[in-house]
Amino acid sequence: MSRVVVIGAGAMGLAAAHRAIRLGHDVDVVEADNVPGGMAAHFEVGGVSIERFYHFVCKSDEPTFALLQELGIADAMRWTPTSMGYFMKGRVHPWGDPFSLLRFPHLSLVAKFRTGVQMFLTTRRRSFASIEAKTARQWLEGGSGREVYEKLWKRLMDLKFHDLADGISASWVAVRIRRIGTSRKSIFQEELGYIDGGSQTLVDRLVESIEEGGGRIHLSTPAQRVEVENGKVAGLSANGTFYPADAVISTVPAALVPRLVPALGDDLKRKYEGIRNIGVVCLLFRLKRSVSRNFWVNIVDEEIEIPGIIEFSNLRPLPDSFVYIPYYMPTNQRRWRWSDQEFADEAFGYLRQINPDLSQADLLDAHVSRLRYAQPVCGPNFRDQLPPIQTDVPGFLAADTSYYYPEDRGIAESVRLGREMAELVQ
Known part of the structure; x- marks a missing residue:
């Protein structure tokens, strides 16, 4: 011992x-x-x-399932059909399945085909050693094309990593795509999990x-x-x-x-x-009404300073709508010193842009949590x-x-x- x-x-x-x-x-x-x-x-x-x-839990999260079993609470695992959207040019567009990709109005047919192929092949890969020396931008532009990166990825990467965005590892992004892409009931239906309670x-x-x-x-x-x-x-x-x-x-x-x-x-x-790490200011709103039908909405709008929203109540059944909004930023940025109220006011305004039916009367609670070391900045060959x-x-x-x-x-x-x-x- x-x-x-x-x-x-x-x-x-x-x-x-x-x-x-x-x-x-x-x-x-x-x-x-x-x-x-x-x-x-x-x-x-x-x-x-x-x-x-x-x-949230994905179907590839084997260590979680093994620990739940070891602790005698494996029966607490729950699964929910979920969906993703992209907020772009004033509306939320469905995303995450072949039909949504084909109907997406802001990509050319060639771009849709290339991104569909790259995402599908990524979910089937067992190793990403061959792209370990590449940046995410190099890999995504090489596979899906510059049009896809500029329209769907660049704003997300900039809002998460700021001036470090072009140096993020391709492997780090690819593994995230694979984890979500393999957590599905079928090719048409994503399914994510949560622990009861x-x-x-x-x-x-x-x-x-x-x-x-x-x-x-x-x-x-x-x-x-x-x-x-x-x-x-x-x-x-x-x-x-x-x-x-x-x-x-x-x-x-x-x-x-x-x-x-x-x-x-x-x-x-x-x-x-x-x-290096990026900090996060994470807001949680409790609302009377839902913002959208999606669990996750990516936001690619030059006027909105958040990369997305996570409507948690579309995964775990809850009595009200609960929505997380993350602001990622270096902790030496001026906005890091904003008050909780400043973040809450701005973020609720963004929710109203996504769903104009929301009013101030729908806001029940707003809470702000901060973490200085939230997101490691992982470049190529990071290990x-x-x-x-x-x-x-x-x-x-x-x-x-x-x-x-x-x-x-x-x-x-x-x-x-x-x-x-x-x-x-x-």
Whole structure:
């Protein structure tokens, strides 16, 4: 048995702790927040428990299904037929199936054929090693053509990555397309999943399992310093308390690791500091009426400063309409310092552009959540730029959402990576 301390009680940290306990280790989890769950944590809006940041499940998310089974809550998985749209030139156009593509009015016939072929082949690919050195723009223009990139992709990429948009990895985009494209009932019907009761159902059961196994979760306990003696991990200082440990697993953002572990080598510190992130301001509106029939609407309009909306109540049945609106931006941007009300006023105005029938009377609640390290900026050959999970300090392991690459952020990757780090302690 080893003494293991896990930094962070998000989905990755909880999965790591759960697996470490199953392997026979003595485990402490320290979390700066006053609730467990990280990005999967819930809060209450209008009597409904709902995620601060939206989550959904795809049919390829095997680590999630395996963990639900292990925890005895596999029957909490639910599936819903969903749809996607594109808001362009004043209206929402259906998207995501062959008929929608053929009827889409803003692409030439050649562009429709090329994008249909590229998307279909992407869902069938097992590996993207051959495009790893390309940018998303190079790959999409090479397959679907410049017309498709300029009309359907450029605005989305610019609003998510800003001046870094042209340097995003082709593999990162392709894997996202494949994940959604393979989560279907048929070629004509997308089908996405959610956990009954939301992500909190999984978080609560993980916490119960950890505590049942003798593990301890310490909330409102920010990590301060990984202590090193005789060249290896000795424990963690957190909120004025020392937690002795043979191994420390960090799941906090990579940019924070150099300050957390001063004993790391300078080369490794530079690698951590070189991992860039985009922040997000994520709004959640509770409305009396629905905005659209779609779960996801991409927005490509030069007058609208958001890349899309996610109408979560079109996935998980809820008493009102719940709509997430993400603003991605570098945290040094002026808009990052806007008040919550400024974001809410602007975003609700955008909803009224998408659905002019909405009025101020339809707005029941508006909540704003912010995250500084929300979206890793993954360029070509990104994996080669990541520091090793097992660092040059024996007993210290670290990873964050950057290590999901080429997969995007999601609970399935949190579970997979958390378990992997726990097994590396062996």
